[in-house]
Amino acid sequence: MLFLDILKYVRPVEEVDAQLEPHRDWLKRGFASGHFLMARRHDPRIGGVILIKAETLEEARALAAADPFITEGVAEYDLIAWEPTMRSADTPEDWGPKAAIIG
Numbered sequence: 001m002l003f004l005d006i007l008k009y010v011r012p013v014e015e016v017d018a019q020l021e022p023h024r025d026w027l028k029r030g031f032a033s034g035h036f037l038m039a040r041r042h043d044p045r046i047g048g049v050i051l052i053k054a055e056t057l058e059e060a061r062a063l064a065a066a067d068p069f070i071t072e073g074v075a076e077y078d079l080i081a082w083e084p085t086m087r088s089a090d091t092p093e094d095w096g097p098k099a100a101i102i103g
Contacts, residue, residue, distance in 0.1 A: 002037075002095060003060040004080040005050040007067070011074040013045055022068035035063055037095070047075060053095070057081060 009016050027050075030036035034053065041048035054060035060079055069075035084096035088103055 001054060001056070001060075002082045002084065003052040003054060003057070003064075004082050005052050005060070005064045005067075006078045006080065007047040007049070007069060007075045008077070009045070009047050009069075009075050016045075016069065016074045019068045019072050019074055022072075026067055030063065052079075 027036060027039055030050075030052075031039075036050055037053055038051040039048065050064075052060050052063055054063060057079070060081075064070065064077050064079055067075070067077070070077060084091075084099040086102045087096040087099040089101050091099075
């Protein structure tokens with residue numbers, strides 16, 4: 001199942017930046033494990049979004065809660081379960097196994 005991890009900074013950007021290196025290391029581990037599929041910070045810098053692949057909501061919550069931005073209190077997150085109903089033929093099937101192929 002897919003989840004959108006929507007981050008919102010709750011502290012000044014200078015405090016967020018102090019956690020940037022640990023956050024990036026956490027992201028690298030998530031990508032290496034296959035749990036993180038895409039990530040991007042917002043523009044302007046008010047937070048970011050991570051596309052997470054996990055078996056359960058509990059697993060996705062544990063992954064999101066381990067983010068140094070969260071553990072250090074510089075951001076909050078909202079986790080949204082997302083099961084696509086449509087996908088392009090180029091999208092990996094396991095990102096939306098029940099999704100209809102469009103186009």
